[in-house]
Amino acid sequence: MKETQAAWPAGIRKTKQRRFVLALLDKADAPLSASEIFDRVKSEDAAIWLSTVYRILDRFAGEGLVVKTTVADGGAALYARNRNRHRHYAVCVNCRRIVGLENCPMESFEPKLTERDFRVLGHRVEMYGYCRDCDKKLSGAY
């Protein structure tokens, strides 16, 4: 029986480490940082090095397999599998939970830039606030 594996992009050598990283991102439902990925791969008894994780993510991002994001506070960068339908997130400012946003504010938006002729290629949107649990906790309603 053949292993079920998403199509592997041409021109990317298939190594153990890369397989692990991609599989992890495939099943993750929120973006992960390089060190989270590193920890998870290692917890599955696979040998990997943090710098390798960065190199893999960088390559994958260049190849369009994953998208790199950074969150407002400027901590570690986050990486998510590119599912070709771009996605935005809301981040809980208290516990850092990341919640998906199902629509995109740019769908029906006509940007007015101060510099004419700026060629817009893409955008990033991020919302922040309190997730369900933190909101409850902090408002004291138990």
Next chain:
Amino acid sequence: MKETQAAWPAGIRKTKQRRFVLALLDKADAPLSASEIFDRVKSEDAAIWLSTVYRILDRFAGEGLVVKTTVADGGAALYARNRNRHRHYAVCVNCRRIVGLENCPMESFEPKLTERDFRVLGHRVEMYGYCRDCDKKLSGAY
């Protein structure tokens, strides 16, 4: 003749360094990084230390005088004078020029979050692409 100076917020001790930093941000028309601020203050023959710049910016941000932003690539954080009418920017992916956006896509947007009850407090929006000059250069039209 009295020096023209924006109202100084109560409870913030008025030091030479803070005055320089605020004045700089007042006249800047694009967000600046801590080290850009550091360089500019020093080029005006004023003594300051980089860690002091960070502390000042942090304080100003906490006080609501400036807003801190980070740009997609995760480089240095940027700081802009808070003009109380929030602002978004477009960043040139080639030369890093920052161009202001005059409208906000969130004005008329109803977010649909995967987690009900996420309490949205704010948002960040960033656009990227090519600025006028880089677009011209790169498309080869001279």
Next chain:
DNA sequence: TATGCAGATGCGAACCATTTGCAAGTAAAA
């Protein structure tokens, strides 16, 4: 105007995320 002190800065070192260089290892073309 002189004085006391909480708060600010100078300075260096620590810290964290990320990158880089090089030798050794390995996927896949020949």
Next chain:
DNA sequence: TTTTACTTGCAAATGGTTCGCATCTGCATA
């Protein structure tokens, strides 16, 4: 199977930011 170019392991460097502590300085008060 051999060859070779691409990857990884590993360690050390780098860049942005924060921290600790001694010194200094606005500014409230005497």
